Amino acid sequence: MKSAIFPLEITGQALDWLRRSGNPFRNYFARNSDDEVCAIYHVPELFSREREQLLRVVDQYRYHPTTHSEVVPVLGNKGAGKTHLLHSIKHANAGNWQLLVTPGSYQRDTDFLEYLLFQVLDKLLGGAKQGSWRPKDYAGEQLMRLYLGRALGELQPEQGLELFPSQGLGWLSRAFGLGAAQAVERTNWLVDELGRTGKEGGNPGRVLRLCEEAGLSLGKAHKLMCDFLDKVTGHDAASMMRHAILRGFSRAVFLQDDGELAGFLTYGFAELDFKVRPGRQDLVLALFKAVMSIFQELRIPVVIAFDQLEDLLLARRNEETHKTAETFFAGIVKVMHQLDGISFLIFAERGLWNRFIPSLDGYIQDRLNNPVHVPGYGTINALKLESPPRELVAKVVVARLEPALRNFPGQDQLPGLFPFTLEQVEKISLTEPTLRDMLQQFRHLFDRLVYGEEPDILPVTTPVATGYSLRGETISIPVETKVEKEDLPEEVKSMVIVQVPVEPLFAPKPMPVNYHAPEAGPVPAVSKEQSPSAKPASPLHAVSLAQFWDHEVQAAREQLQPEGAVCGAVKEIQAGLGALLQLCLDQGVKVGPWRLQHVVAEYSFGDHPTYGSLTLGHWVCRDGQPWKVGIGLFLGRNLAKSRDLLVKMSAWDQDPCVIDHLILLRPEDDLILSGKGKQCWQEMEKKGRHSRLEPLALEVCATLYAFPRILANLTEGLPLGEPMPLLATLVQEKCEKLLEQICMPVHYG
Template sequence: MSAAAAAVRSLPERALDALRRAGNPFRDYFARNPDDEVCARYHVPELFARERDQLLGVVDLYRYAPATHSEVVPILGNKGSGKTHLLHSIKHGPEGTWQLLVTPGTYQKEVDFLEYLLFQFIDTLLGGGRQKDARPLEFVGEQLVRGLLGKALTALAPPECLDLFPAPGLAGWARRFGLGGSQAQERTQWLIDRLARPCTLPFQAGGVRRACEEASLDLEKACELVLAHIDQTEAHNTAGLMRRQILTGFARGVLLGDEADLANFLTYGFAELDFQVRPSRQDLVLALFKVMMEVLRGLRIPVVVAFDQLEDLLLSRRTDDVHRIAEAFFAGVVQAMHHLDGISFLIFAERGLWNRFVPSLDGYIQDRLNNPIHLTDYGTIKTLRLEAPAPELVRAIVEARLRPALEQFPDFAELPLIFPFTAEQIERVARTEPTLRDMLQQFRHQFDHVVFGGNDERRASATEPYLEAGAPVNRLPVAEVFAPPLATPAELPPGIKSVVVVKTSTTSGETESEIASGSSTSDQWDQEVRSARRKLEPEGALTGATRELQAGLGTFLQICHEHGVKVGPWRLCHVVPEWTFGEHPTYGVLSIAHWVCKDGQPWKVGVGLFLGRGPAKPKDLSTKLSVLETEPAMVDHLILLRPEDDLAMTGKSKTLWQDAEKRGRHARLEPASLDAFAALYAFPRLIAALQEALPEGQPLPNLADLIQEKCEKLLEQVCMPVQG
């Protein structure tokens, strides 16, 4: 071969350069949670298509018969079998229509299950997270207000239609003589017809507002009309009063863009209604939950509660009494099924965990968990089991991973879709690895070996298929090309015909592709916090996430304790992640941290959130301050985190604070930014993602340095004061 020909780089060599620049597409080999963008980026519709159709069929049962009794469908598979990916495709994929899908990121084992479930529901409804590219609050509100406004317009008498569309100038004088009424009625009928059209996917928010603007109906007048209709049609009992407030909140949110009213009612107002007999905390929770479910059933929007990665959700701390926690969880699910109709519970769990705990449960609980569900196209199902994908599906998954990187290469069309792998390599991995995650890990290592190998010999396996015809070609896969020489038959013991030596690296350093991708615990932290911030940004989302944020605060303090985090001379010696008290479901909860300084006595510090706004502000504060009056004393010092844009104490709140100071109570207010709240919201999800990535039984790495780096200010805010 001439020197000039050698200088011309071959097609596979140039393709390898392009792949090196793009990084290893198999680097992310597991989904952190059902909202992980990696799932959408590499989604293969054929993967688990049958199982997805079955689950969507279960959901549709509640769409067509909303009052159907709540049921459970377990989805079982080995760790890494693709359970989270399947859930992501149901929550965000194009298949099926829209449903409200609640995917709890934490399990608050010390909290009443219905209360825990209600606030997961509220957090999902009010938050900024999207499902099938639609915010739940916007989708539900649009459907609800379409119907309410349409009914209100239909009930108007012809003269009342004139008041909706004020006429300028001489036209106004003409109306005094009864002229121009037909135009107003035509506009009203046009708007009624427009509102009667069903929403289509992909959903676009603001359809009701646009229809009103096209009909020249002022949005303030439209809102007044809807509120008057609600006042005339809703009952005056407890459920009716709750419905009034909820419908009013949705109407103001959709037509006026004011979501604060709904958020305040769902976290504060529902407990402040004028009750003849004051209900208990549990009764309040159940009453609100039933009304919310009734509203959604009226819209034929199914509610799905999906518990993903159940093993990490329940066993976040390996020292806990796992049987007690699992029994309480399943008993809570059955309790919710008993009290609430119309909910489809999907439980994604490892087979081993399910088989370990369910057979030991109470017989009634087992019967409810194993109750069969009948589907038209699939017959009766009790449990879905996820198996390893077939080789042809594995090939499609590999193609989906490689395609974005290969498409950046100018001569992409001339390359195989699975370059730099061979069909034999994919076939071998698909038939020998037990789970999808194991397969992706194999491809990750293989990609590193071929693309980032660092010398021509290692890249030979990728370029061999493109050598000139007649040239000798080594058909062995990369792992076998570089295996040490095998023993000769004469050197083998009797009865052994051959030996395969598998050589693995003993170094713990990152490969070149890992460095190129920049993936680390710090990057995961930043990614989770960004995702949490997006969910907390909409108006009312922070209020709706009160209980989820408190759970995150408890987890944060617990991990700080277990990993030896210190703040100046202070260290934690005991943590109670969540302690509920009083009768208010939203505000009656704190975390308790025992801070000790050197050889001194520990301070029992209550750390909570003070998120109430408007009329809810004094109630939130009085509930939190009441913990200082408990006997025996549970808390010596109270720290409340308050949004930094609303720190001022005025009116009744100021009086409550001053009265506590006069009684010698120790309390302080700390300003918290949205980023700080996002860190608390994201923290349990980060821990779950780290645990999911670890081998079975391996503990978390020490996170003290990461927490000190990322949360220095937050640590100072939740600790006793540091002198000097």
């Protein structure tokens, strides 16, 4: 009869353990599918059919890289699990790799093609991984495998001796041809291994290890690549762009220097020696085609997934937003004509999509609704995400609970759904419309069961064990059993009902005196979000907001950490600056005596796609006249530094002039101006043009990069029609120094 008292002993200890671990259902999948929450709580079986269909669409661009660009709408209710599906596509372990781009906020005044290009560059140069690879590393590895093999295959015997000289013979081996056979053998071995790497998919750093094993120094490998590219590259603009990009990848792979690649993709492409100087849009299109041609050569599909379009599809509320939505969809259709080989995925709420799309131009409708052939599934117009069945919901619950109880000494004795019952899980899965709603209900139920609050919706009853299949095996799960005496089967002669008080199960209970947790299973630290004595905070509690802010900024910092990543993310950082100032305007944030009167999130000017952009903020002090302040990111390095400065200063020459004061945010490790840049700055000061440089730290870049995502996630979690919560205090706390930098001078005294 020992098993009869087992639940009371183990349950009390397990509940105490869960109180220290925190509520695992409080973590939702964020829009950023690189979020660690996705990896921890991912359930492969969820949306497996839809994932397979999308991957087959993507594979068409792998096997036929120049296939016409197409759109696949993925429709489901808000909270249906679209981000979960995106995560499973990005990190699918099927042996194939694709570049998945999830664009950020779109501004209507920005050229759509330019916006899309810099989203791709941000993903390419950033630090976030897809699978086990950074996109830049994967593309560079495959390019060097391909081109290094070609370059080695065209070597003459005497050139092979230069690369693989015989040990100890020095110049004698080159003068008399000694060791030629050994050099040829090494060359052939390396060519064979490079080819084999392509078939096996390769591992990070595989090309470098092969060069080391063959005795080929990385410096010589890079020089060989550059000489080969010089020989095989044409002299037209497209060929010159490809040549520069490939050289940049070679330097990044062999010399671990990303600067040349990032510099060309954000600066050098506009400085090529063109016979006829192209316009801004032509430059963007030429660079985009060059980048796409490299991905197509490697048979790497480019997938651009637009998530959470509810704000655009709700455009009927506001004429301005409706125009933005029209511009957005028209931009997608235009890009589909300009570029082949892109798979567009549009994740949207089904009802809003069906109501909004008919209001667009007929031609745009036709392209967005054009059927797509999916091998093995026929032709589809859209994918629909339905509510998951209860079996999958149970697996989602287990995936959430298992990490929280992983080191609990008695975990193997607990049912898989503890502290829930099977009936509770089934009831939630049947009554809630979306996966997010289910997780919210599980969060509330977890709080009630674990933190001692009596549930007022779902009853908690004394559990008994029954069989239920999860993860392929049968485990014990508590379910509610209410059997009246007259309902007993005939073969059951009698039963004993042991009444156990419910309160001790769920109220805080001390550990037994004789209970000692093994050393292998330490008690986790008390979560900052939850403590045994504290009531769980509401989703929009100030502490939760601050923690969410810090989490997103940390993810952005990791994305921007690699060399060149900040340059690639310049448009996203600029968009974050505009979003920050717009929020300050909407919520009345003041900086000293200054407050904002008007904001232009992104003002584009000139012919340079990267540098010709400012954020405009009109700051007013009490009843004075507003100062039109232009704020720009001055990120150019080396040769690009003076060019970036010249483009930014040309904002003063706009007619009519749009600024009274220019603030340039410059990386804090390179604030000193010299040469032509210093001369231009001095000339600007002589003309009485008020300008200043402000130091820009990586932490500030990460904050601005993360800010649109923070706003988007907060907006997404709000009920329909509920306004944005007041964030002024949080913004002033987190961005106090930054706000002083981008405002008119503030004097305290």
